[in-house]
Amino acid sequence: MSVAAMPARELDTDVLVVGYGPVGAALAALLGGYGVRTLVIDREPDVMEHPRAIALDNEALRVLQMVGLEDAAFEKVVIPQVRMHCPYLREFARVNTTGSIDGHPKLVTFFQPQLERALRQKAEQFSSVTAQSCTELLSFSQQHDHVIADIRLPSGDRKKVRCRYLVGADGASSMVRNAIGQAFTGQTYAEDWLIVDAVNVPESMDHVEFLCDHRRPTPHMAAPGNRQRWEFMLQSGETAEDMLRDERIAELLAPWGRPDQMTIERKAVYRFHSRCATRFVNERVILAGDAAHITPPFVGQGLVAGLRDAANLGWKLAWAVQGRASPSIVESYDSERRPHARAMIRLARLMGRLVMPQSALAAMLIHGAMRAGRLFPPLRRLVDELEIKPANRFRRGLFAKFGGGSGLRSGGQFPQAFVRGPDGQIVLSDDLLGRGFSLVGFGLNPHRLLSAEMHARLQTLDVRVLCVQPRGQGAEPGCDTLEDVANGLLPTAAPRGWIALIRPDRVVMQAGPAEKIEMLLNQALSLLGSPEPSPISASLSEVLS
Numbered sequence: 324m325s326v327a328a329m330p331a332r333e334l335d336t337d338v339l340v341v342g343y344g345p346v347g348a349a350l351a352a353l354l355g356g357y358g359v360r361t362l363v364i365d366r367e368p369d370v371m372e373h374p375r376a377i378a379l380d381n382e383a384l385r386v387l388q389m390v391g392l393e394d395a396a397f398e399k400v401v402i403p404q405v406r407m408h409c410p411y412l413r414e415f416a417r418v419n420t421t422g423s424i425d426g427h428p429k430l431v432t433f434f435q436p437q438l439e440r441a442l443r444q445k446a447e448q449f450s451s452v453t454a455q456s457c458t459e460l461l462s463f464s465q466q467h468d469h470v471i472a473d474i475r476l477p478s479g480d481r482k483k484v485r486c487r488y489l490v491g492a493d494g495a496s497s498m499v500r501n502a503i504g505q506a507f508t509g510q511t512y513a514e515d516w517l518i519v520d521a522v523n524v525p526e527s528m529d530h531v532e533f534l535c536d537h538r539r540p541t542p543h544m545a546a547p548g549n550r551q552r553w554e555f556m557l558q559s560g561e562t563a564e565d566m567l568r569d570e571r572i573a574e575l576l577a578p579w580g581r582p583d584q585m586t587i588e589r590k591a592v593y594r595f596h597s598r599c600a601t602r603f604v605n606e607r608v609i610l611a612g613d614a615a616h617i618t619p620p621f622v623g624q625g626l627v628a629g630l631r632d633a634a635n636l637g638w639k640l641a642w643a644v645q646g647r648a649s650p651s652i653v654e655s656y657d658s659e660r661r662p663h664a665r666a667m668i669r670l671a672r673l674m675g676r677l678v679m680p681q682s683a684l685a686a687m688l689i690h691g692a693m694r695a696g697r698l699f700p701p702l703r704r705l706v707d708e709l710e711i712k713p714a715n716r717f718r719r720g721l722f723a724k725f726g727g728g729s730g731l732r733s734g735g736q737f738p739q740a741f742v743r744g745p746d747g748q749i750v751l752s753d754d755l756l757g758r759g760f761s762l763v764g765f766g767l768n769p770h771r772l773l774s775a776e777m778h779a780r781l782q783t784l785d786v787r788v789l790c791v792q793p794r795g796q797g798a799e800p801g802c803d804t805l806e807d808v809a810n811g812l813l814p815t816a817a818p819r820g821w822i823a824l825i826r827p828d829r830v831v832m833q834a835g836p837a838e839k840i841e842m843l844l845n846q847a848l849s850l851l852g853s854p855e856p857s858p859i860s861a862s863l864s865e866v867l868s
């Protein structure tokens with residue numbers, strides 16, 4: 324039902340998501356999966372067609388798996404390497420992006436409008452989600468336990484929406500961020516960039532290359548649908564208007580083909596920014612995606628960071644509004660996500676210095692140092708094997724620390740591997756963890772160790788209990804068993820005799836030796852706090868089953 328058709332009294336929802344870009348859509352789809360009443364609005368009639376995000380990493384693909392997108396929901400090109408060229412020293416770095424992490428390729432390129440449509444379609448499959456285009460947030464006010472938003476409908480009429488949380492996924496110029504008075508600190512670059520997407524380019528390519536010429540830095544990459552993208556930095560004195568002319572673009576693309584040999588599909592001029600909000604959470608108003616942080620695209624992490632936001636926030640909102648945890652858990656979204664978003668911005672700025680040296684001398688010095696550094700294996704691994712990329716592991720947040728002894732880190736990502744599930748099919752393990760919390764026993768059946776009281780508590784919270792067994796060893800009676808067919812979990816993640824409590828966003832909430840299971844679970848579950856007495860908008864067990 325559209326919002327306009329709803330009787331006034333029904334303009335009441337658990338979560339109002341402002342902005343139906345990729346981050347708002349991913350969040351709406353996650354909330355829908357949890358059965359949360361969600362209204363998602365966007366002032367535009369349809370998805371944006373401008374050339375924007377093109378690259379996603381394995382973490383983003385894992386979030387999209389969590390959202391429920393099938394592998395074939397949008398096209399991808401798997402990128403085997405990223406090459407960096409200096410005009411004077413030739414190739415000075417080569418990042419190896421072959422292979423996969425946690426079941427997903429390390430780097431792919433994609434077509435953003437296609438992904439956005441797939442995300443919207445997913446969100447709208449859920450009856451608890453209402454999506455409304457051509458609808459703008461005008462203002463809002465926060466009360467003790469709710470937010471009242473004033474929206475303008477496609478008809479021009481205005482309506483009030485009462486929600487328990489308002490999420491500003493309304494992009495870089497976020498009105499929500501401005502309304503809560505959050506500073507957006509950082510820097511705006513001095514240069515403009517021309518982005519060109521072309522199809523049917525005569526010479527095919529399968530990788531990403533950065534032509535780091537200080538006169539005209541040019542990232543260039545392969546993309547799905549026989550597309551290629553170029554990003555050309557404008558020189559001083561060049562104007563957007565002139566650079567967007569077909570003749571000018573043909574001149575720039577001349578090294579790759581004649582204008583009659585390819586079709587220019589999309590073009591735009593942007594100025595890049597690196598900025599981050601000082602807080603992502605302001606009581607019941609929360610920022611996500613570009614509204615919270617924005618980065619130059621040199622490491623392809625803007626949307627990826629927004630998808631991490633959606634994964635981190637979605638379940639916390641669901642658990643808070645459905646009375647499964649204290650609303651205070653939502654606060655941890657800020658302490659978990661903001662430092663990592665900032666770290667990615669720092670990495671993008673560093674990469675910017677490699678891509679855009681200020682002069683020929685700077686290029687020779689910076690690129691020369693990079694090339695020399697590759698002679699030392701630890702330095703080479705930093706770039707070639709992407710060890711420089713900040714690990715998605717929290718210092719502070721909603722997890723309990725037990726200590727070392729396994730490959731698992733509380734506050735880090737639980738690994739994903741191919742496993743044989745209870746029905747004999749080989750699948751990615753996240754698909755068996757499901758949407759809620761899971762308690763995993765490594766080579767043991769956690770059921771056998773739990774007190775009746777803890778058993779009941781886990782049942783109330785819909786915690787899924789699973790056992791990981793080495794390849795070739797039978798299923799544990801009375802427990803859903805994951806057979807570790809590719810040895811990706813046992814003992815890589817944890818040795819036999821360990822247990823781990825995994826959050827719905829695949830973050831390790833607690834891990835430790837099974838003999839301490841009661842203490843470990845008590846410690847971790849206490850972090851969920853006391854729920855706010857409130858009506859549960861949908862039975863989570865119905866949704867999760």
Ligand SMILES: Cc1cc2nc3c(=O)[nH]c(=O)nc-3n(C[C@H](O)[C@H](O)[C@H](O)COP(=O)(O)OP(=O)(O)OC[C@H]3O[C@@H](n4cnc5c(N)ncnc54)[C@H](O)[C@@H]3O)c2cc1C
Pocket residue numbers: 341342343344345346347364365366367371374375376377378379458459460461492493494495497498518593611612613614620622623624625626627628629
């Ligand atoms: C050239 C370029 C290349 C990029 N490359 C990459 C890349 O390779 N990898 C990567 O991960 N990221 C990349 N990015 C970044 C990526 O495109 C963005 O991070 C991502 O699109 C942000 O998504 P979002 O949903 O947060 O915001 P947006 O997509 O901007 O969506 C915000 C939505 O909010 C709506 N809205 C705004 N105000 C209101 C209001 N008051 N009421 C209702 N609706 C409102 C808007 O209409 C819009 O639809 C790139 C960006 C650019 C420009």
